[in-house]
Amino acid sequence: MISKKCTYALKAVLALTRREGSGPMTIQQIAELQDIPPRFLEAILRDLKQNGFTESIRGKEGGYVLSRPAREISLGEIIRCVEGPWFSPSGDADVFTTVWEEAENALNKVMDETDFQSLLRKEDELRRAAVPDYSI
């Protein structure tokens, strides 16, 4: 299962993706936009920063930005950063070990095929579908 912390992280990165190139976004802004407890989000963003996904600007007019283009950040990278491996190596090898490894690989493959730029596009499509534009 995907934890709340992890979905918060994904939503935060998606929010930063939307703002890409338009200056930093504060914790408060992200928290309100995505409905995330601000103090919790703070910890998450620091974590992402320490792992090289975001950068922070302190002081007034500060906030967070992505440290790489959203096109080059995959869903899998963020999830692994927040959650660690799905099937952690369980002590010593037994009959299940190779299956867990195969599962881990299959999962990473799926998660690494999607980057945040395409997620942003998808979000826009979903919005257009939900709030149709009736103009000519």
Add this chain to the structure above:
Amino acid sequence: MISKKCTYALKAVLALTRREGSGPMTIQQIAELQDIPPRFLEAILRDLKQNGFTESIRGKEGGYVLSRPAREISLGEIIRCVEGPWFSPSGDADVFTTVWEEAENALNKVMDETDFQSLLRKEDELRRAAVPDYSI
């Protein structure tokens, strides 16, 4: 991650696989063989029974047996029975939904490719590798 409960279930089914065709195996026997807390194992085996994977014989000389040939029971079936879906449908559809679905499918595919008979074979191979037989 795979829970302890789930690995206990898998080990129990593997033990029953080894005993296939040679009468029932008691909770105590399985618990000792696989190092599982017996009262906990009891609950797990009842769960597997209610989902049609095992059958129980009560009274003296009783115990548990597989209700289907081990060849036809996949790792995935047992895991789903004990753990439920990996990526549960999170309320309403968002940009991540389709990725979670793809991940779920990829995972099930891997887990369903392995049945317990082949796991038993693999276990035997591992044992031979660990305790080599030097006879001619």
Add this chain to the structure above:
DNA sequence: ACAAACCCTACTAAATCAATAGGGATACTG
């Protein structure tokens, strides 16, 4: 100097997981 922002450590509350307890029902066996 001040205020707006990020930074750090520690703590608490709630949920889940792991395991245990105490009996009850069933069936073979002598």
Add this chain to the structure above:
DNA sequence: CAGTATCCCTATTGATTTAGTAGGGTTTGT
């Protein structure tokens, strides 16, 4: 038909993890 070995059921407890909060500290632009 008494006794014992077995599975069956519900509730409770203790440990661990997750989710979130608190209280302060540091940096920076104006």
